[in-house]
Amino acid sequence: MEGEDKLQSEGQDKTPENALTKNCVGLIEERKRSISELLEGPTKYPRRRAIIACEVCRARKSKCDGGHPKCRLCIDLNAECVYRERGFKLEARDKLILDRLDSLEALFRSSSERLEKNLSSVLQLQSNQISEEPQSPLLPSASVSLSSVSTPLLPVTAQTSPSYSRQLAPSPIPSSNSAHSKSDRSSKSEYSFSIPEDHSTTWLHLIQRPQVSQLLSAPTKLLHSPLHLEIERLPLNFDSNVLLDLSQVQPLVISYFQNVNPFIALISPYSWESYYRTAMANGFQSGSESLVVLSALALGEAAQQVSITLIPSGAPIPGKELFSRAWLLVGRSLLSSSLIDLQALLLCSVYFFFLIRPLDSWNLISIVCSKVRAICSADLDLSADNRELLKRIYWNALIFESYILAELDLPHSGIECIEEQIGLPSGFLEPPVMPLTVPGTDEIWYFLADIALRKLLNRVHAMLYSKASRKMPISSFHPIVEELEFQLNQWYENLPSPIKFQFGKDKPTNRFSTMLRLRYYVCQSIIWRVYVEAALENNSLLKDERISRGALKCIEASLFRVENIDQQRDGHILYIWQGSLALVAQIILLMAISVSPVLSQLLPYPTAKITHIIRYSVKTMVLHGTFAPSIKIAANALLDAEQKWSERIGILLRT
Template identity: 25%
Template sequence: MNGDDDVPPITIPLGHQTSTSSLLSLPQMRPLVGDYPEDFIFRVEDTRSRSLALDFMAVSGAQADEKHVDRTVADDYLSSFLALVHAFHPIFDRDQLLASYEDVMRDGIGSDVRSGVFLAVLALGATASDPIDDDRDHEHGNTGDACMQRALRILVPAWMISFSGDVRISQGLILCALYFTYVVQPLTAWRLIHMASTSIQQLLIRQVPSVPFGDGGCYTARKGPEHSLTIFDNNISDILAEFHQPRSGIDVLVDRMPFPNYGTNPKLEHLCVLAEISARSLLNRMHHAIYFTDSLTIYAGRALDSLASSQSASDTPHPDASLLRMCSELNFQLERWYEALPVDIKPDLFDRTPGNKQACILRLRYWSAKQGIFRPFVVYATSSQFDSGGAEVPSSVISQCKVCLAACRAFLHGAGYLLMERTPYTYSSLQL
């Protein structure tokens, strides 16, 4: 048996306590913000009004006759997609995408799956360029909603009757999920990516070596259909971490996959994707090591109890000592991750103006991981055992609390740059 098969996958565990809802439900938070149920943020999100793009089945009669897509408008949307969306999620080969686009526009956008994929591309390009402070009536929705409705009318029924997996359907659903991250509908994005991942797994079960995509290129063993999902995994992982939604099983596969192979001369957008994937691996280790199973005692204020008392070197290690070592190791790995970033994409962690949005994202990943690693010390320092004033918080804990709070401030400061424009990271920017 391969030794790697004996190592369990490091994915976001169900029942972890890293989420914002878990933080709000802490006893020491009640005097500050009141009582919050564990799933408070999920309840808020679940009751929000849905995007107009989801009214894709509410079409009848003459409305069902799809309007012709003007070539000039479509070209503008495609240009916006390549400039604003592709840089974050380079799931296409640019030349192959352009060649397939020409084929689709020459034949005319119809009701086939290939047309559905490109309708999703056009929808993304249209909405990604919408201003975030748009004064239009919200009832009119986003610019790309009409194209997204058409895409969903094609792709969802196609997925329903496909039982052996289909690359183009999976790819189209991933693009649709990406669209709903741009319009900040995280639960809808989760649903669509869950659908896409089951289709991809159906393909992989049958070990399909090469599946054509339209008339312009194919996925191969080097860059298989799961490649698209690997790139999108960073966005969907933020949603899974907060809302504890059911996993499709693709996360186990993604954890065991090698990094995407972009050849010997990768573009900057490819380097950023690789950096994000490696950051996600570190965050998953943090979820497991600190906020899961036995580590949950940090939320009862017990994990660091014996820090207040001196221990000799001969004493048996207590859980608090193990947690200290774990936090130290994770912080070491975080610093190694940052130092290993190529200079062309390495963000200045403290610069007020990031060079580009990708640099801003990598900066947020760093500070999010930093505060998560050191949050247990803040939880401990604010626990009820220190309310009476009889016990003092150990100085070693205070120093770690300062690191956590500084990371929180840096995260909030950096998030502002992403929130000024439409990106697929709007929801992620609102989470520590």
């Protein structure tokens, strides 16, 4: 990395700080070379084999017909026919990546302790030096524990090693949940991948910075809290007398498994026929299966639309009639702790995301999180498929909760503390006798990539935007952002080809690659934003090459995200609400940058094009604001800032 080369070039003297820095950089380079060697070379995928032979046929090395309760050979021999429990079916590419993971983990384990010790020593020396100098309000003196800086982002299909489930923040993150005490969180903080409470990533924190708040006409303290507005929001009314038309179900099923399930991987395609038959036998009026089926059909109808933000005012909301019938069945599932009921509640929460009702979604998610923790505490003996379903429920709950906690200051469930007990999903089992109707394949590539990126994003929030990090000197961020950027690039390099996007202006060929690319740039912009915020307060910091280079990366990532604002519709089922609020922060940041005499010189486009991009994005956010009060207040802040920003941009254009 250029930042590491910079450190080496500056280490000509023999001070202890430079010696430690050179040693640290050498370790990072050694690790990167080793990873590169592990990931190179020809790839030969092993042939998938069926695992259905009984013990007798295995011992005799005979072909087993897989009959139940006895196979043909055991009947002929009058022998006891015993089958092993079917193991998880791994795709060939899964096995290859997991094999490489073993080598990667051995490499990381051997170097992580030395790397962490050297990085911490460097930062301690830097903090000691800076503490002797006068501090600006932006750069107070402090030291920080870097127990997670050396933690790499593991490949997206890899099982997280206990050695690398590290504490993310310099201090434990206390839960607001009374059932989850501070001491409990502290004892399990080594597993923590939660977004910290009172983090400063949101647009509301950003506009309170002096160089940004001066764009607003009213004091920022007069703005209502987005959470306050969502709490006061009127509840939805669902028609309990709706008549269902299930004559055209198949297109909705196909739409769900093509456009929704790959994002969340929550329903096994091999279980769908059983769910649907049970629901139909109950007349879709009772039972957990009915709730699962109706919610999935509602999402399938919703996924047939481009985006809820483009539906004309007064037009029917897609899927709402199906979801109205499903909502009548939710009461029973709220009181149950069965996996199928938790699965059903998560599907309902996804539909609330589609409706841009984040607090309604959170109400269901928090219940699921509590029950998942209870299930793990009970240490139940689950079948292979139920264990797999539990993993998918867990990761969806953690991801959905993180979306909401990133924008609203709500209580944490603490679900991230049991991550080590859960593990990563690996695929539902194909039944010995395939159902007549299998509506899709069990593709989990996107889901696994989303898990890995969510963990990294939570780590970024905790290490760069927590209360403790706000007390760090800017120089202490250098090794942290370099390492987080390295982990983000490792995540990208490990994406499988079906969803791996290309950098550039061309839109990816499928919606899943499109969303991963947008979220890659969101993560990159957040990683490097600390330098832009510092430079807005003190322009002279840009004389440091590392800070100017980091600010440029943030600007380029934010500009790409805002310039391609319409691509967010590809993930409209899940991402409209959280994506809109993240975009508001990036738009405000670009406004402040474009009127800064120094930072504006880093913009890759002329002022006229920047102006067009920002004005179009503000109009888009105003449209989105009609669907949720938390977006509306952010859009109103943008409109307010746009007036003064336009005046200053007009002066720049005339000159």
